[in-house]
Amino acid sequence: MLKNPDFNEPILDWLNDYASQGIVTTDKDLIIRGWNCWLEENTGRSAAEVLGRSLFVIFPDLVERGLDRLYRSALEGQISVLAQRFHQYLTKLPARPEFGLAEMQQAARIAPLVCNGIVIGTITVIHDVSERVIRENELVAAREQADKANEAKDRFLAVLSHDLRTPLTSILGWARIFRERAGDEQIVRRGTEIIERSAAVQLQLIEEILDLSRITAAKLELNLEPVEVRQIVNAALETLEPAAIAKGITLHRSMPDEPRVAKLDSKRCQQIIWNLVSNSLKFTPRGGAVEATLKYASEGFELRIADTGKGIDAESLPHLFEPLWQAEGSASDGGLGLGLAIVRNLVELHGGSIHAESSGTGQGATFILKMPWSGARTQAGLA
Amino acid sequence: MLFTDKQRDSLGELINIAFARTAASLSELSGHRVLLNAPEVDVLAMDELAAVLSRSIKQEVVTVHQIFSGSVSGDALLMFNYEGAVTLTDLLCEYRAPSRRLDTSAQEALTEVGNILLNACLGVFGNLLHVQVSFSMPRLHLESLDQLLRSITIGSEELRYAVVVSTAFSIKESAVSGYMSIVLGVSSLDRLLRAIEDWEET
Numbered sequence: 001m002l003k004n005p006d007f008n009e010p011i012l013d014w015l016n017d018y019a020s021q022g023i024v025t026t027d028k029d030l031i032i033r034g035w036n037c038w039l040e041e042n043t044g045r046s047a048a049e050v051l052g053r054s055l056f057v058i059f060p061d062l063v064e065r066g067l068d069r070l071y072r073s074a075l076e077g078q079i080s081v082l083a084q085r086f087h088q089y090l091t092k093l094p095a096r097p098e099f100g101l102a103e104m105q106q107a108a109r110i111a112p113l114v115c116n117g118i119v120i121g122t123i124t125v126i127h128d129v130s131e132r133v134i135r136e137n138e139l140v141a142a143r144e145q146a147d148k149a150n151e152a153k154d155r156f157l158a159v160l161s162h163d164l165r166t167p168l169t170s171i172l173g174w175a176r177i178f179r180e181r182a183g184d185e186q187i188v189r190r191g192t193e194i195i196e197r198s199a200a201v202q203l204q205l206i207e208e209i210l211d212l213s214r215i216t217a218a219k220l221e222l223n224l225e226p227v228e229v230r231q232i233v234n235a236a237l238e239t240l241e242p243a244a245i246a247k248g249i250t251l252h253r254s255m256p257d258e259p260r261v262a263k264l265d266s267k268r269c270q271q272i273i274w275n276l277v278s279n280s281l282k283f284t285p286r287g288g289a290v291e292a293t294l295k296y297a298s299e300g301f302e303l304r305i306a307d308t309g310k311g312i313d314a315e316s317l318p319h320l321f322e323p324l325w326q327a328e329g330s331a332s333d334g335g336l337g338l339g340l341a342i343v344r345n346l347v348e349l350h351g352g353s354i355h356a357e358s359s360g361t362g363q364g365a366t367f368i369l370k371m372p373w374s375g376a377r378t379q380a381g382l383a
Numbered sequence: 384m385l386f387t388d389k390q391r392d393s394l395g396e397l398i399n400i401a402f403a404r405t406a407a408s409l410s411e412l413s414g415h416r417v418l419l420n421a422p423e424v425d426v427l428a429m430d431e432l433a434a435v436l437s438r439s440i441k442q443e444v445v446t447v448h449q450i451f452s453g454s455v456s457g458d459a460l461l462m463f464n465y466e467g468a469v470t471l472t473d474l475l476c477e478y479r480a481p482s483r484r485l486d487t488s489a490q491e492a493l494t495e496v497g498n499i500l501l502n503a504c505l506g507v508f509g510n511l512l513h514v515q516v517s518f519s520m521p522r523l524h525l526e527s528l529d530q531l532l533r534s535i536t537i538g539s540e541e542l543r544y545a546v547v548v549s550t551a552f553s554i555k556e557s558a559v560s561g562y563m564s565i566v567l568g569v570s571s572l573d574r575l576l577r578a579i580e581d582w583e584e585t
Contacts, residue, residue, distance in 0.1 A: 073502070077516065078502050079449075081491070081494050081495045081520075083488070083495040085472070085476040085491065085492040086413070086475075086492055107491050114517065117517075129487075129488070133488060136487070136488055139486070
């Protein structure tokens with residue numbers, strides 16, 4: 001119980017000067033009779049300016065938004081609660097700049113002022129709940145992100161078990177054939193090729209998983225050394241030429257004439273380029289083309305890998321480099337969706353950047369890799 | 384309790400008027416069509432109330448509680464089980480992702496829902512009795528059913544009764560069940576029932 005004849009005046013003074021809520025009182029004609037310092041600070045209007053004026057003149061948005069009925073109810077003795085989640089605010093006021101909100105988020109209580117059983121006016125208390133709302137929204141977003149990560153992990157495990165089993169099934173099948181037809185040289189030759197290919201596929205999958213795991217645990221160290229950039233690009237492209245020919249895709253390259261040396265991890269740099277080009281080959285149909293263009297700049301070099309493939313829709317573009325992410329329908333093209341995530345992390349470890357551009361589905365895609373002349377180690381880890 | 388079928392029907396009719404007003408307010412507030420059914424209205428002694436509520440409220444009960452006073456005084460309550468309270472606020476406040484929990488903003492929103500409903504019901508009773516009823520600030524409580532019932536009965540000197548209304552909020556093909564209860568002393572209830580009889584006759 002706050003009421004005390006000896007303290008009423010000082011309590012009112014305190015509420016006027018220090019309350020962390022806005023308090024406005026009106027008489028029964030809804031003429032403003034009280035306006036505390038919080039309101040002066042947050043509306044920019046002094047008490048002298050508003051006292052004696054109609055509440056709805058000072059806050060015209062109350063009428064525009066139909067909230068004037070709450071004041072009519074208050075004059076009939078009813079109390080109203082105004083929740084931020086329904087209304088966002090009682091009246092439009094600026095939010096504190098650090099919150100980055102268009103308006104201050106508010107909760108409010110509107111109540112009758114009763115004296116000897118008769119309603120003599122109204123009292124409104126406005127709470128700034130902006131910070132709370134931001135915190136709650138962050139919690140919801142964090143939970144959504146965790147749910148998505150869980151779903152991606154489930155998807156990943158399903159793809160992983162399938163992709164690890166497929167080459168094994170082939171290896172096991174050929175081992176059984178060998179037992180029965182060991183003398184058939186043609187069968188053994190064909191089977192050995194398939195076993196080798198299947199084992200290589202599986203090895204690559206396992207290496208991808210281990211790479212990602214090392215990057216996530218920030219345990220991947222770069223072995224930086226001076227390397228000739230064109231050589232690195234050529235080496236990666238050469239390993240993919242047979243695959244391009246087999247698929248009927250033309251692999252162009254365009255490079256500066258003069259050599260330039262960069263300080264990079266050559267093995268990891270080749271892995272980056274190999275991943276980007278093999279990704280382009282994967283999504284480019286027979287008869288298409290993939291072009292690698294190398295350019296030098298003052299701060300580093302740029303490698304663009306452009307293809308005439310299936311392209312990337314605008315919705316997928318921001319997620320391309322997220323681990324375990326695969327566009328709808330692309331899972332059937334093989335792979336765990338780790339390649340581009342590994343690429344981004346390896347590029348960032350070198351202090352470089354990578355992004356993709358595409359005009360949309362069926363329009364091809366271009367991956368733009370920018371690397372510094374001296375690969376500086378940056379923070380590892382998955383974003 | 385001496386509560387005739389006719390009184391029950393009339394009370395139901397009055398509550399339906401209040402519920403229709405509430406549904407209209409909630410529809411406007413949420414931007415969705417909200418229907419509010421009051422299929423069952425009953426008057427129970429307080430010790431019977433626990434048995435009825437415990438049928439659907441097993442653990443925590445979320446209550447919007449408003450005390451009213453005047454020639455009729457008592458406690459007005461809107462009660463949900465926890466899941467029901469969360470579902471209702473998520474359905475009504477659709478612009479953000481479902482919270483799946485009752486955070487402070489959701490509690491505040493539910494308090495406003497309760498406030499609208501209880502104001503509408505007590506407003507109808509007030510008009511009926513031609514008296515002005517004063518309300519306390521609505522409060523939201525999260526507690527066990529036992530704690531809730533104890534908090535209502537403590538300090539009351541007279542025998543208390545509860546007008547209990549089973550409610551169902553229907554929004555976007557979902558329905559959330561709850562209870563509205565108006566707990567009155569025997570004298571207030573007697574006044575209310577007599578006023579209802581007068582209303583029937585006019």
